[in-house]
Amino acid sequence: MSGKQQDQHCRISYLYQAAHYLLQHTEEAKFSKHYISTAKQVSQKSVLRLHPNIKRTICKKCNCLMVIGKTCSVRTEEPSKRKPECDRSLWVCNECGTTKRFPLSNGKKKKKEG
Ligand SMILES: [Zn+2]
Numbered sequence: 001m002s003g004k005q006q007d008q009h010c011r012i013s014y015l016y017q018a019a020h021y022l023l024q025h026t027e028e029a030k031f032s033k034h035y036i037s038t039a040k041q042v043s044q045k046s047v048l049r050l051h052p053n054i055k056r057t058i059c060k061k062c063n064c065l066m067v068i069g070k071t072c073s074v075r076t077e078e079p080s081k082r083k084p085e086c087d088r089s090l091w092v093c094n095e096c097g098t099t100k101r102f103p104l105s106n107g108k109k110k111k112k113e114g
Pocket residue numbers: 059060061062063064093094095096097098
């Protein structure tokens with residue numbers, strides 16, 4: 001990774017963190033959206049891909065940070081439609097209604113307690 005790329009990488013993670021901060025400390029999502037769209041632009045210009053962990057929390061339609069209970073709600077897909085091991089949770093963006101699907105059964109990660 002070149003120095004310039006590293007610099008851009010820092011910018012992206014800074015913007016992402018700022019977007020999170022703004023969402024938690026202001027009632028309006030538009031400020032955090034602005035940071036997210038800037039982070040996206042930086043990644044496009046520098047041909048750096050957004051980290052999958054970052055990508056999965058961004059609404060692809062309205063650039064909203066998807067925070068459960070704040071900007072998105074989580075539903076479970078109807079279990080009758082598919083096998084239990086394929087259960088997926090459905091994230092619904094409160095801003096624009098776009099949905100994201102994530103597998104529910106994540107065997108590798110254990111829930112943190114205490
Ligand atoms: Zn959205």
